[in-house]
Amino acid sequence: MPLPKSLLRRSNRRTSTSSSTGQSRRQRCRTCNNLDPRGHTSSVHPDDIERNAKTRLSLIIDALSLSQTKDVTNRGCRFCNVLIQALDVFFENWRGARAKIHVEIVEKATIKVSIDEHRYTGEVIEIYAGSASRAPWPTLGTAHHIPTNSGSDDTFNFIRRCVQGCVTNPKHTVCRFTCKSAISAPKRLLDVGRATSPIRLIDTQGKTFQYAALSHCWGTGLRLATTKSNWAKLAVQVSFDALPPLFQDAVIITRQLGLRYIWIDSLCIIQDSLRDWETESSKMSSIYQNSYITISATNSGDSNARCLIDRRKPVKIPYENTTKKELALRARRILDHHPSIDPNGGPAKPIGPLSSRAWALQEHVLSTRILHYTATELLFECKTSYRCECMPERKAYPTTPSLIPKAVSTKKTSAVYEAWQRVVEKYSARNLTVPSDKLPAISGVASKIRKATHSEYMAGLWKGNLASDLLWSVSPSKSVMDSYALDTWRAPTFSWASLDTAVTYTYLDDDEREVFTPTIALLSSTTTPKGLNPLGTLSDASITIRGPVFEAALCSEKIREAESYLLLIKDTSSIPVTPDCLLVETEFKTEATSEKQLTVRRAQFSESAHSFKAPVICLGVARYDNLVTGLVLGVSERVPTAWERIGTFGAGTEIMQKASEREMILV
Structure with missing residues (x-):
């Protein structure tokens, strides 16, 4: 019906x-x-x-x-x-x-x-x-409303709420500190006084002050810097108009926060004094940790780019419902900066030119409180929480400044070493204007790790975590064809600092970490600092170790426009190798017979890829479950009695049946 x-x-x-x-x-x-x-x-x-x-x-x-x-x-x-x-x-x-x-x-x-x-x-x-x-x-x-100018009253009020929320919150125990050590205080600070008082450089004379610190890109343009010749003049007065635009903004922010002093590296370190630079740069750990707040000019490419700027306004998107009624719909551009929702996920990701600079990473890691001035909004991080203008509620998300304190609080040395490796992964992907700064630019973080672990530092590696630290590898995102050995020696080949490329470490779960067993023993080590910073630039370094070694032939061939490297061992399947960079065969003479023999080394920039087959040795560094992982080594041209790292390998433990214990020097 x-x-x-x-x-x-x-x-x-x-x-x-x-x-x-x-x-x-x-x-x-x-x-x-x-x-x-x-x-x-x-x-x-x-x-x-x-x-x-x-x-x-x-x-x-x-x-x-x-x-x-x-x-x-x-x-x-x-x-x-x-x-x-x-x-x-x-x-x-x-x-x-x-x-x-x-x-x-x-x-x-x-x-x-x-x-x-x-x-x-x-x-x-x-x-x-x-x-x-x-x-x-x-x-x-x-x-949430984001002010259309980063220097607005609303934005400064947001900053004050963030800072006060950190300073007064009893749960922020790791954010509290007292700088009592005279040696950890910056030697100089910029006294910004008040609007009617002169700006000038002061010698702190070992006294402690409440100050801000500036983290910024130097860029290639002209900038105001302190030198031996102008130090006395700047100690009397620094004209506000003589300051580059970014420094002017930093002074304004410092005053707005009720502070009188700010530390700016190019002004507070005498730039043409190697001794002063080495002394003050070695204090980076304490300078940024002890600053009341760090001003991070994330979106400024150099000191001529202001951080107090107008922002792009939201736009109205025309929208009518089915009854032809127009309703308010808005859209705006933001940056993908939020921390991961997962409690074990990553921290906030400030985006801008500064986030690609190597020196800036340790400034971020070491700061107690930090303001990131990005293109679209302001981000605030401390060692306990995170906030931003589009998400102003205080959240206990992981933060970059909390990385090391959180690891230390676990009272597990392994957690501290893992935090170091996470920092190295981020750091190695960043750029340096001066290549020789590779170790100095992370020495502040290294000093924190050394204090927490009491371990010996060896050119970017730690004696107490040597096996794991040796097993770094080049990031899979980087092409071997684009990476080469350095023209000038900077670090031993067993250190990630010997290359200009992003590196990564093997992540072990709890079960794998329990069975991770080093198969090497450190017999001795030498590191020779080049300057006053014991964690900075090196003139030489080596380690002597004993471990299981087997011989193999390293074969190079091109597969689909990319270089592929395999270890060939008699009566065994070929083993893939993760190379440190482009590799080439080379000849060397033995001391005993003076006969020429083949080995493999890292390629120089002027050399091109080609197929080869040459002998190498493989050092088993650690084993876990049924796997063994280690280093592929070639004879050193620089020190003929030693070996240089050229890559890493991983294989089943049965491969070690052909291995024998050997003592060797790595350089």
């Missing part, structure tokens, strides 16, 4: 009527799911035990397909149209790109949109409701 007309009309009305997002599942856009986290096969729903958890949805949309979507006036999806308009404003030339668009949707939160393409790395569009009371659709949330 057919339904009565009254019921039929009611039924049709119920299935066709929709609000701006209350459409049936059949009517949802297959591309964007109406920007609703619910009702999709990939929707992630919270468990009952999760408090305040919300439904989430991650979408990957083809950029080319989205750019060809019909306009809403031609009955295209109004929600896809929102994405298109936002992308047009903030991502120039995205249309037609062969790229993937990532859309992260969370119930009652903002929508994050990013493009998986190198030129847009780290950039995110945030779409949000302009009014909480009249959201364009029910699942869309509002966003």
Whole structure:
């Protein structure tokens, strides 16, 4: 029997009527799911035990397909149209790109949109409701206001709340310190006085002061710096107008925070005095840790780029619901800086020119409290919590300044060594203007690790963690074809500091760490500092160790435009090698017979790749489970009685049946 007309009309009305997002599942856009986290096969729903958890949805949309979507006036999806308009404003030339668009949707939160393409790395569009009371659709949330100028009263008030929240919170025990040691105090500070008082350099004479510190890119342009000839003049007065724009901003920030003194490296270290530079740079650990706050000019490429700047305003995205009513919808560009939601995840990621500079990493790691001035907003970190202007509530997320204190608090030496390796991974991926600064620029962090472990420092490695530290390898993201040996000796080959490339370490889970067993013994070590900093520049270094060694032939061949290296051992399957850089064969003479023999070494920049097969030796460094991992070594040209590292290997423990104990020198 057919339904009565009254019921039929009611039924049709119920299935066709929709609000701006209350459409049936059949009517949802297959591309964007109406920007609703619910009702999709990939929707992630919270468990009952999760408090305040919300439904989430991650979408990957083809950029080319989205750019060809019909306009809403031609009955295209109004929600896809929102994405298109936002992308047009903030991502120039995205249309037609062969790229993937990532859309992260969370119930009652903002929508994050990013493009998986190198030129847009780290950039995110945030779409949000302009009014909480009249959201364009029910699942869309509002966003925190970000002032349009980083020098506004609102931003300075945010900074003061962050600092006071840290200083007065009894839970921030690791953020409290008292600088009592005269040797740890900066020798000089810039006295910024008040607006009506002269700015001048002062000698602290071992006294302690409450001061700010500036972390910044030097750049290549002209800058004001202290020298032997102008020190006396700067001690009388430093003209505000003579300061580069970034330093002027740093003075303003210092005064706004109620402080009188600031430490700026180029002004507080005599730049043409090697002795003064070595003495003061060796204090970096205490200078940044003991500063009241560090001002990080993250987005400034040099001292001429201000950090107190206007920011791009949010834009209004035209949006009408199905009843043709226009509702407030906004979009703004932010940077992908937030810490991982996972408690064991990574800390905040400030993005800008400074984040690629090697010297700046230890300034970040060692600071007690730090302000990051980025292009879009201000980030605050201390050794306990994190806040930013788009997420101003205090959160106990992991922070970079908390990395070492957190490891030390576990009272496990292994945790401290692991923290060191995490720092080295980040540090090795950064750039240095002066290559010889490789070890000095991380010596401040090294001094903290030495104090926590009481271990001997050996050119970037630790005696108490030698086996694990020796097993660094070049990051998989780096091409062997683009990496070479250094023209000038800087560190022994067993140290990551001997190369200009990003390195990584093997992550061991708890079970693997329990069975990780070193197979080497350190017999002796020598490190000869070149200057006054014992953790800085070296003139020589070596270690003498005993361990299991077996002989092999290293074979090089090109596979798919990339160099591949294999260990060939008689009666054994070939073993892949992770090279330290491009490798080449070379000849050497033995002392006993003066006959020429082949070995393998790291290639120089002027040398090109070619196929070869040459003898090497392999040193087993450690074993865990049924695996053994170690170093591939070639005869040293610099010290013919010693060996140089050229790569690492990993294999089953059966390979060590051919090994014999040997004592050797690594340089």
